[in-house]
Amino acid sequence: MEKKKQGNAFTRFIYSQKTAPYVFVLPFILSFCIFWIYPMLSTITMSFQNIKPAGAEWVGLSNYAKLLKDGVFHQAVRNSVMYMVLTLILLLPFPMLWAVLIDSNLVKAKGVWKAVLYVPALTSVVISGTLFRLMFSEYKTGFMNQVLAFFGQPAVKWLKMYPTSYFALLLLCCWRWTGVNMLYFLSGLKNIDAALYESADIDGATAWQKFRYVTVPLLKPTIIYVLTISIYAGLAMFLESFMLWAGNSSPNNIGLTIVGYLYKRGIEKNQMGYASAVGLVLLVVALIINMAQLIATGTFKKEER
Amino acid sequence: MKKKLVSILISVAMTATILAGCGSSAATSDAGAASADSGETADAGDDAAADAGDDAAAEDAGDEAADEVEAVTDTTGPDDGTPLELWTFVELHGTFYRDMCDKWNEENPDKQIKLTTVTYPYGDMHQKMIMSLQTGTGAPDICDVEVGQFPNVVAFLTDGLVPLNDYIKPYEATMVKSRLDTYAGEDGNYYGAPFHVGATLMYYNLAAMEEAGLSQADIDAVETWDQWVALGEKYLDGIGRPDGKYWTSVDTGGTDWMWLAMAEYGEDWTGGFEGPANVQLDSVKKMLTMQQDWLSSGLAEVSPDGHIDLEAGFQNILDHNIVSFPKAAWYMSRFLNYMPEEEGNWYLAPCPVFESGQGHSVGIGGTGTVVSQQSANGDLAAEFICWAKMGEEGEKYIWENLGFDVCNTAYWTDDAFAHDDSNQYNKFFRNYPYDVLNDVKDGIGKISVVAISPTINEYFCTTTANEVLEDGMDVDEALQEFQEAVDLEQ
Incomplete structure (x- = not known):
């Protein structure tokens, strides 16, 4: 009962x-x-405290005051923002292009392409980062230097200069994420009604016009999603650079990112309070950029639905 | 039909992102562990070099432990023995402690120990240990602490750890003192039991030098850096100075050369516990100036990828592009594991000095084992750990299985121990490593690892060394900048 x-x-x-x-x-x-x-x-x-072994001590805004004067932190922010912008330039248009190509009738064996482009995303960054480090070794037996040697060029100290280091970082990033972003776009493309293309055909639209006036507008939600996650992923990049330079210290800090700096302060130097301030700055920067982007693209407007 | 495909695709994509997420977080902890065994050896040079320094076998074990992420727990000893828990971050260390525990139980029927060893990834273990000391609960009886992490743990000394002084006593007379001092607290008590000295030795590729018409006697005649440079010039002349061949390589990603220079002059850029850190030292200036000269005269090159304890460095050695360099004794294991082809080529000797009469070596890297005050059987734990890491049985085990230069010098002159021809290191090198260690025994210096150390190492490896050695910046100017950066943090 x-x-x-x-x-x-x-x-x-x-x-x-x-x-x-x-x-x-x-x-x-x-x-x-x-x-x-x-x-x-x-x-x-x-972030308002100085974390000590025995407990925390309130220090007001001094962590933030220190951030303002900290040149290394400023460099880390510049590096992260630059990396983020460059990844956006590479990781939005190209995956979209591949997705459109794979979705079209031009490409045979679509499953194979999808799989091939997607597989890198499944590998561990630790492993791929290590492999890239070996490939970009400044020693003459490094893969990239062997390629240069084949064309009669002298060896390059890849990971000691900005342009070549960012080439390596971006290559690693594109290699890993192109397939993933492509899948997002592909699923977005599948949702576009084929009838729209048919009517565009009847109206005599060219392939470019169809892409510009049918595909892109209807892909907008996907584009905004990919943009949002890419902005954050770009700003929060850490492990790639950690593995590429076999640690958190790169020559003249060219590979130092905001999260790398957070790790350096919080874990390597055991300054949790200061590291928290660094982390919050990352959060605020990512929020501002993404909010601006979301407002600009009209995501928050109801009538768009 | 199409919709179904889309939904499958999306779910695949989503699962993959989720998995990727897991992957990367696991990887982060791996990265921590990786820094334990090789990453940081490199970059921060010495503070973490320690266990990185550890033998390659230990390194592999470390990797495994890291990959598993979860803790590996093993227990040995009788059920009615006193239970002791031990944390480590290298699987092989755990095996060592358990084997030593079995031996201890055989020898001490009245003090039986039931030892449980837990292997965590490098980062996790130190984090957990610091946390449990902070909160005053949850710490194991015994814990391995990597030397780079020691300053973080040192903060709890006064009430967190058991001083080992009384238990070290029986061995103290023959222990390398600078090594015990490395793990001393601000109060001067010893809190960590060391595994190895990590004494820096000079490695020479004698086979390559013989081809250039030089002999072992030429190496033995070297005492100062000037003589060493002269020998290098002779070697380069002997091989006709071809492109890409050098006498040595200097590091932009490590502090070993600086440590050696400071130890020879008896200086220390950290300033010890009292501080303040001062990097504008004569020894550092002299070493950097000398290295700049070597680079411009073609005697040296900058180590590919920053230092020689990385793949490119091993390859550089294998290609006989460099034939002489200073490195801690644990680097011997790198030869066995990464450069086995070099067997029979290499000769070990004391490092050159600036002025005769200076010490010839410096201890780099290491792992100190601490006993927590939270332990209910702290006395037994301390007695056991000192016996295991300083007694005869333990030292034999450490040399044979872990490949470290043991800290108890009593065995350095013991023929059966030091001149055992079946030992892999004795077989690999042209001379007995312990003979060289005996030569430098009284001059093994120490550089403190304190709170400011990570800052110093990091700034040197990212900025100062690159400015001076890659960009040819004036040494005084670079050190002034270095000092200003360090001053911001102290």
């Missing part, structure tokens, strides 16, 4: 239209609060 009543209460609870939605979103809400909201709040408090 008791049991049945309980069962009823439980069933009523579960089947209730009012509570059920909350029950279903609860796992997400919980993990969001525990693993996101709570750490973020404690990061904010820690």
